[in-house]
Amino acid sequence: MTAISDTDVPRIPRGVRLSQDRVRDRWVLLAPERILELDEIAQAILVLCDGVRDVHGISEELAKTYRAETAEIMTDVKEMLGDLAAKHFVVL
């Protein structure tokens, strides 16, 4: 688990791909020897990992979409990104 701060700017590196799996009607994260099935929230977070927005910005955006508190969303965002960053599926 990698520690994530509000100002980190996550992005998906080359070699990892956010991809639509049309045959199974779902979104996946494709990585070396790994296929992660994404739920709606995970996909929504990863779509915003564009290398421009920071963690706070991503959480604000999601808070608007899901009509929730930014702080609450940010806890989930950090947890997921921390897990993915430890595996190098996102970089900061």
Add this chain to the structure above:
Amino acid sequence: MNIPPPIGLLAELTHRCPLQCPYCSNPIELDRKSGELDTRTWKRVLSEAAALGILQVHLSGGEPTARADLAEIIAHCRLENIYTNLITSGVLLSEKGLRALYDAGLDHVQLSFQDVEVAKADRIGGYKGGHEKKLALAAEVVAIGLLLTVNAVIHRQNIGSTEAFVELAVKLGAKRIEIAHTQYYGWALANRKALMPTHQQALDAVQLLESLRRRYDGIIVIDAVVPDYYARFPKACVGGWGRRVINVSPSGKVLPCHAAETIPGLFFDNVKDKSLEAIWLHSPAFNAYRGTDWMPEPCQSCERKEIDWGGCRCQAMALTGRAENTDPACSLSAFNSQMRAIAGESAMTADSEFRYRRFDG
């Protein structure tokens, strides 16, 4: 039977390879260049694979960079939205060649190492100068911005380098390493006496990997392939027969796994004659051991039958003479003690000479 779509394709583009690793998983009977599928056929197969649900293609061989059309094949995968994993020995790829693969959209490079020291590594690979070339390529892969995995197949003659392999991978900038115990099929089976570690060596390696995982957490991902001659339960070979992956051989034969041709009586369809979908759904070879209905005891009543899927059919064939038997790597198999005895005897032989992988081997 409801047959879910496959997720991965092992594309064995060629059996040609400058290395001669004695643990190679290729069959003893290698396909010649003259029999290899052409570019057009591979592109059609890859389009069919994408439509069937395949998300990742493992470009393998032999040495896949021996094919002049590799960049074109990768570009086609990209077009079809398939993730590409290049499994390479690295000794044929120039910086310019690597750039062409990168530009074509290659996602990931898995580079093999035979040991951590030049002389030892080159002896195992049977290719002088190989280790230095691999080091150079690894640096180029990382510099260009591609994700690198180091693959290290371990056996009695290099198992002492396990920790050094991980250190090397970290130094090279790899984000992942596979420490894979030799799987005894094809050439590895022929070299079993020279390769088998002792039980103690296998146990030590497992424990060492546990501590290395803790030490390198967040720095490098360490994946392991277990030494199944010493295991309690068998591996879920290819994730279960006809469940997740398809193997296409250089000449176009479609196999449930890369060693499936060692099972007598199975007929394998060829992509030249039928679509990949037709083969996946209807080929008798894929349906032979699909699901659990075919399983005899002790698998049939075992609570693990949908975890390890009976283990490996080719290993059952090789060591028990019947492919439908429980994989002898399972402690519940009647042949397990025999397998342990083979492992013990093999490990104790003084013979360390290799029978190298060659076309006329």
